[in-house]
Structures are given as structure tokens and as C-alpha cells.
Amino acid sequence: MQIKGVTIEDTFAEAFPMWASRLVITADTPHLAQQAAQVGAGLATSIIGCGCEVGVGAAIDPAQTPDSRPGCELLVFSYSPEKLEEVLFQRIGQAILPSATSACFNGIAGERTAKIGGKLRYFGDGFQSSKLLDGRRYWRVPVSDGEFVVEESFGLAQGVGGGNLILIGRQRNLVLAAAEAAAEAICRTPGTIAPFPGGVCRSPSKIGAKYKNVRASTNDVFCPTLRSRAATKLPPEAEAAYELVIDGLTQEGVGRAMLVISAGNYGGKLGPYQFHLHKILTEMGACA
Numbered sequence: 001m002q003i004k005g006v007t008i009e010d011t012f013a014e015a016f017p018m019w020a021s022r023l024v025i026t027a028d029t030p031h032l033a034q035q036a037a038q039v040g041a042g043l044a045t046s047i048i049g050c051g052c053e054v055g056v057g058a059a060i061d062p063a064q065t066p067d068s069r070p071g072c073e074l075l076v077f078s079y080s081p082e083k084l085e086e087v088l089f090q091r092i093g094q095a096i097l098p099s100a101t102s103a104c105f106n107g108i109a110g111e112r113t114a115k116i117g118g119k120l121r122y123f124g125d126g127f128q129s130s131k132l133l134d135g136r137r138y139w140r141v142p143v144s145d146g147e148f149v150v151e152e153s154f155g156l157a158q159g160v161g162g163g164n165l166i167l168i169g170r171q172r173n174l175v176l177a178a179a180e181a182a183a184e185a186i187c188r189t190p191g192t193i194a195p196f197p198g199g200v201c202r203s204p205s206k207i208g209a210k211y212k213n214v215r216a217s218t219n220d221v222f223c224p225t226l227r228s229r230a231a232t233k234l235p236p237e238a239e240a241a242y243e244l245v246i247d248g249l250t251q252e253g254v255g256r257a258m259l260v261i262s263a264g265n266y267g268g269k270l271g272p273y274q275f276h277l278h279k280i281l282t283e284m285g286a287c288a
Contacts, residue, residue, distance in 0.1 A: 018047070019084045020159030020249055021114075022057075022107035023074040025096055030059060030070040036099035037072040040091045044076075045196045046245075048205070048216050052078040052087040053161060053247050055193025066105045067149065073107060075193045077247045081156045085114035088154055093120050097141070103149040106136075108249070110155030117150035163246040163254040166204065166222065172240035176200070179242035189257040191249035204243040 025040070027033040037056045044054035053076075060071035076091070078084040096104050097120065104117075121128045121139040129140050130152070137152040167182065169175035183199025186192055194200075209217035220226045221233040222241040234241060248254035 018053075018077045018079060018159050018161035018247065019081050020108070020157050020247070021076045021084060021088055021110070021154050022249065023076065023088075023092070023096075023154070024060060024065060024071050024105040024107040025074055026060075026065045026067050026069040026071040026103045026105070027099070028069065028101040030072075032099065032101050033070050033072040034059070036096050036102040037074045039095040039099060040074050041195075042095065044087075044091075045201075047077070047079060047161065051083060052076060053193070053195040053245075054087075054091070055187065055195045055199075055247070057187065057193060058190070066151075067103055069103070075191070075247065075249070077159055077161050077193075077195075081112050081114070084156055085116070088114055088116050089119060092116055092150065093123070097123070097143070097148050097150070100145060104151065105138075105149075106151045106154040108155040108157055110157035112156040113153040114156055115152060116154050117152040120150055121152075157249065159247065159249050160251050160254050161247045163248065163258055164204075165244040165246070165258060166241055167244070168222075168234060168238050168241045170237050170239055175240045175242055179244060182244055186244060186246055186257045189248075189253060191253040192257040193247050194244050195247060196243075196245055199244060201243040201245055204241070 023040070025033055025036050027036060034056070041054040041056050044050050044052050047053050055075055057073035057075050060073060062068050062070055065071040076084065076087060078087050092104050096102050117137075117139045121130070121141060124141040127142050131138050131140065139150050139152060141148040141150065165182065167175055167179050169178065179200045180198060183194045186194045187199060204219040204222050205216040206219045207216060208214070211217075220230040223230075224234060224239055224241075226232070227234065246254050246257045248257065
């Protein structure tokens with residue numbers, strides 16, 4: 001299949017179940033809300049080594065936030081509800097609470113809940129207070145620029161992690177530019193994130209390694225410098241390959257975000273969700 005001169009490989013991407021949460025972070029200005037969200041997403045590129053994958057989502061209009069201030073969404077994914085609760089407590093407490101003028105609210109109804117604000121309130125050292133509005137409890141924790149308002153409980157929902165695209169081309173700068181443009185498009189898709197730096201991963205990995213206890217290692221079939229030493233999936237003229245990993249709140253959202261180039265799979269061993277590129281492109285009319 002070709003779209004505008006770009007060859008689309010007839011392959012599929014595998015993804016796996018993850019637990020997800022959506023935070024609504026507000027502040028006095030859009031810049032401060034975005035800043036708090038970016039700090040909250042720090043060092044959360046891959047569940048392999050970080051225990052979570054986090055990405056900054058769309059800006060939220062003040063008319064749609066609980067405190068009528070500019071907002072930004074932060075999507076957080078992990079492999080179990082227990083781990084996700086641990087990650088939320090750590091990142092809201094250590095990154096979002098200290099961010100100037102910030103507040104943090106739950107943005108998703110989930111199968112389970114985590115009492116994050118109910119624990120962070122103790123930072124107030126007895127000076128904290130709470131308010132119940134429309135059945136939702138909020139904690140007001142005094143800080144030195146006013147109050148940090150945080151919702152008591154956050155929803156934990158089942159999401160999808162690890163959908164991916166691999167972009168391959170002859171010139172590294174052009175492939176990177178295409179990958180960056182694709183990452184921007186993914187992040188504009190509601191309910192999805194591309195968690196790697198700038199949404200682009202230059203180190204696709206495979207399951208396991210020749211070294212004991214190494215969970216993942218470089219995906220040598222996509223490494224241009226290893227053509228003479230290992231099997232390759234790269235065309236002879238290819239100079240670079242960049243991967244875009246996609247996490248989403250729903251399987252449908254990940255499918256919408258995958259309307260780009262090629263996918264990497266692991267022989268059906270990684271996860272139960274399979275996103276077949278030709279099927280997605282055909283059903284969504286992208287090849288017309």
C-alpha cells in the first residue's frame with residue numbers, strides 16, 4: 001500500500017493492557033499549567049525502566065476546568081493499579097504540588113480510585129482543610145503562594161500501552177522531521193500520548209537480550225550500523241529509523257493515532273492488542 005508516495009508495510013503493532021489516569025492540572029496562566037504538567041511527566045518514557053509512561057496532553061480551556069483557570073492534561077500509565085497509585089502520589093506530590101500556582105484534579109472515571117489528595121493533605125501539617133462540592137472532595141493545602149488544591153481521589157482506568165509506528169528513510173534529518181510531525185499529530189489525538197522525548201524514540205527495543213536479567217535490548221534489525229553483523233529489516237538505502245510509541249485511554253484512540261507509517265511487532269508475544277496498519281488505514285479511509 002502507498003499513500004502519497006510512502007510505502008506502508010503490511011504489518012501490525014502489538015500493544016498490551018495498562019492502567020491509566022488522567023490529571024487535569026490548572027494554574028494562573030497556560031504557561032504555568034504546561035510547566036507543571038511537563039515536570040510531572042519527567043523521566044517517564046518507558047515502563048521498562050521507569051515503572052510508568054507519562055505524557056502531556058492537550059491544553060484545556062478555563063471553561064472546562066474545575067476552578068475556571070487555564071489547564072493542561074497529563075496522562076499517566078503503569079502496569080498495575082497499585083503501581084499507578086504509587087506513581088500518582090509521587091509525581092503529584094513531588095512535581096505538581098511545588099509548581100507555582102498549580103492545582104490538580106481528577107480527569108477520568110475509572111474502575112478503581114486512588115486516594116491521592118487524601119494522603120497529600122498531610123503536607124499541610126494540620127493546617128489543611130477540605131471542601132465537598134457535587135459529591136467530590138477537595139483538599140486545600142497551604143503553600144507560600146496561596147493554596148495547593150488537590151482532589152481527594154483519582155480514577156484508575158484500564159488503558160492500552162505500546163502501540164507503535166516505525167518511520168524509515170534515506171536521510172536522517174528528513175526521517176526525524178517526519179517523526180516529529182507524526183508525534184505532534186499523535187499528541188493532538190484525544191486520549192493518547194507519545195511518551196518518549198519529543199514523542200520520538202531513537203532506540204526501539206526487543207524483548208530480552210543475550211545478557212542475563214536484561215529485560216530489553218536494542219532492536220538490531222532496525223539499526224543501520226549493524227547491517228553487516230545481524231539480520232536487518234531496513235531497506236538497503238535506509239539511513240535511519242525512528243519509533244513512535246503510543247499509549248491511549250482506549251484501543252480506538254490508539255488506532256486513530258496510528259494513521260502514519262510502519263509498525264513493529266514481536267510475533268504476537270508482547271500483548272493481546274494488535275493494530276494491523278492496512279486494516280486501520282482502509283477502515284478509516286486514509287488510503288483513498
